[in-house]
Amino acid sequence: MSLFLIVLLPFLGALLPGLMIRAGRQACYTATLLVTATAAIGLLTHLPAVLRGETPTARLAWLPGLGLDVNLFLDPLGFMFAGLILGIGLLIIAYARHYLSRDDNMGEFFSYLLLFQGAMVGIVLSDNILLLLIFWELTSLSSFLLIGFWKHLPEGRQGARMALAVTGMGGLALIGGMLMLGGIVGSYDLSVILEQRDVVQASPLYVPALLLILLGCFTKSAQFPFHFWLPHAMAAPTPVSAYLHSATMVKAGLFLMARLWPVLAGTPEWTWLVASAGLVTMVLGAFIAIFKHDLKALLAFSTVSHLGLITFLLGTGTAFGAMAAVFHILNHASFKAALFMSAGIVDHEAHTRDMRRLGGLRRLMPITFAIATLAGLSMAGIPLLNGFLSKEMMLEEAAHTTLFGMPMLVTVVATLGALFSAAYSFRLIAHTFFGAERDDYPAHPHDPKPGMWLPPALLIIPVVVIGLFPALAEPFVKLVTGAVIGTAAELPDAHLKIWHGLTPALLMSAIAVVGGALLLSVFAPLSRIWEAAPRPEAKDIFDRLIAACVGLARPITRGLHDGAFTRYAAIMVLTVVAVGAHAWFSGTTGAEIRRPLLPVTPVAIAAWAMLIAATGFLVAAHRNRLAVLMLMGIIGLMVSVGFNHFSAPDLALTQISVEVVTIILLLLALNFLPNTTPNESGAARRTRDAIIAGAGGVAAAGLIWSILSTEFPIAPISDYHLANSYKGGGGDNVVNVILVDFRGFDTFGEIIVLGIAALVIYALTETLLSGKVRRKLLNRGHEEARAGDAHPLMMVVLTRVMMPVILMVGVYIFLRGHNSPGGGFVAGLVVAIAVVTQYMASGFAWAARRQRYPYHGIIGAGVLVAGLTGIGAWLVGQPFLTSAFGYFRIPPMEEFELATAMGFDLGVFLAVVGAVMLSLESFSRLGYRAGTETSDHAMDIDPSRDEELAPAAGGQEKGI
């Protein structure tokens, strides 16, 4: 199976549980299991190749310009992790099937789980560190969803937030570190980076990159001082804890350290940082774990401790250390997942995980007892179980490691860690399963159904088998170790054996086990001391830190972003002006060539004066809203006249038609809005606004003046358009050719935006009309007297006569568009105006009844026609929207041109007609009262005006 598919399957499969849950929990579970099983089988198909020493790869260029490619490779290290992720994933899914109660949304849970699984598999198979970063962030996000799965629990939400904050911050640091690493090597491909050990370690950026990368790894793998998030993440459902904290999430940091081991390890900085962080974490985590009463909390701190152990082993920088680390990753995943699941079983059956309320369960839950005891003894490092082997290798490595120039330091600390580890393991077994049976369990405990205990039982098999026959695992461990160390070191000669002779490690191991047992015997007094001793609570510190950040951010946010739109607008204008002024006064533009100015003509002055006067009046009289609309009309007219004057006939046509529909639109809106704007702002505010506006105006005027009075600093690209418009696009109107050909893709996007805008308006209108607004609109009285003839005779006749003429003009403008001013945009607007006049003159009901095609359909047809025209180019092997044209002659007519661009322009035309009409129609619908009597005859006199007279008239009739 392709590596792409292995990574992609969980992501695609994440859709399934959410869908299948409708078919029942069993269907949902089966679908999830099948997805993971398929991916696992796909992975196994590569096993022979991996064992042969080959590295299957899959490469796909994604953003080669950024160095971001979807390059995947499957070396033994990646294979081991992917196997753990998918294999333990299968067991977790099976376990979760029985663990989740009916109140839990199983579909949602499995969807998150598969998302997380996909992200994890992505991390371990990535051959590109940028791709790896993407998957890394995805694990942070999906684990956030998993940890906070029980949204009703505040602990769950807080734990999820804390995990996200810590691992997310680490992820940011990691991005920086990875970018530096890629910058040093000049490639973001892991397989390239891994061969550049000397280049990387000689670089001055090595230490910063190392610090940032380690920050990412330490936060993810809960290394001291970032260990505190992991215990709080235990608020998650137990399957999540078992999955995240045994085989996956927290191992991602270890994976990355192992992955980058060949380039980063071996320097003093690496050893100091990684080995000492690992040691501290190992001892601290193990010590705290002893005193945790909650089974999951104990396991959480023990996980922290074991992660520290592995980190320490990677940190020593020796090949033997790497081998021990690989072996312990395998062993820890098996016994820790089994332990988490056992803890979940106890919780599930006894309804508590508190060891003070447990004890004596060995007869009540014999199967769980057996599983948990074997796994726990393995964790303690008891011979004949797999935990013993790797722990002894760790002690062996510790005996040979010197940190900070003190020979015995590491030996003593490592032994202490192993001792604490034995103590909490013994306590877990003793305080849960041994002791007297009690009669006050919250629920009567008994072994669960096989579906629940089988998954952990399966995990016990490797615990025992590897423990008894370590040689079985040796070839694979050595293969993976070889992948970790790469060419940076020789594969160690050591073998995986139970009996190495009387070595220092054996002595240390014995001290640890005996010491652990002794420690447990004095647990009660020790625990009292622990409870009484003051100790820093990480969650409080974290909460205070977050509160301090929020306290810092809040005044700034409140000051800038207080919900007042006018404030944002003012801030934005001032910022733009300030930044622009800075550029103006400090920037350089190169040589400025003055441009001869055009002479001023009297007509131009007249138009300018009208524009300025209209704008001035508009601002002065802006409270009278109807007057504002009229003045807007003058301004729009002057702008289009200006366009025409300065050689832009297309713009003039468009501007004037848009002007018409905009004013109609605003008139329709004004029908519902108040007619005047109240006077609310005081003199100070108006002065302030005037100053801001003045600054903006001066800035805009100054900028355009400096542009207009100088030549182009670099030659414009327009010559290309002018030269190729006819040759390439077959049109004389360069503006139109640019729209439908050179920049056709832009136009395509723009008509889609226009269509979406119209649909938004339609949807909002629908929403408004379905709520209380509808009642309000129906009860709305008319504030002012209405004209007697709502549909004046003259206007109705005129618009109906004009309709075909305007349509003809529209068709004409459309057809000539390619070679003369015009085209789809203008034609669309003109036709829309023709239709709108019918609505205005003859009434909504009358016009709507004669309208056969829904405007949504017209928009859709327009976008489709434009798109299909573009796609048509594919059929002849050309890129999207390449146009073709030719000249044809149909006998009675003259020779004329046909261009595919015309099809595209037709799409533009339809989309514009549809969008404009749908917007205006939606506005009109607000005013139209469904169900009220409307005359079918457009020219009728409005009957409601005569209502006051009606009684009198009726009386008269009666009288007669």
Next chain:
Amino acid sequence: MELLIASAVGVLTAAGIYMVLRLRTFPVIIGTSLLSYAVNVFLFASGRLAMDAPPVLRDGAERYTDPLPQALVLTAIVISFGMTAVVVIIALGSWLSADDDLVDRPAEPRETAQ
């Protein structure tokens, strides 16, 4: 002539900003419309001004004005209609459903110590 265009752009911009800073929806919408006039003219003029030189290819024509800004502004004009319409329906919705056409959210009382 350039001075006329520059000053017109400046006046339209200033009027637009002033109207955008008003407190009710309707003047704000008018303000954005004025600003879009200003921006469209600005963009158009950045191709420099020329008279009697439309970018329509003809025999014997010596010069053409820059067609590219025109094409960009043409779609901008149409899009700005669409955007105005969307803003207007939002303003209408707020007025019809809440009887309120203020653009500022009322200042919330300062939070005291948590």
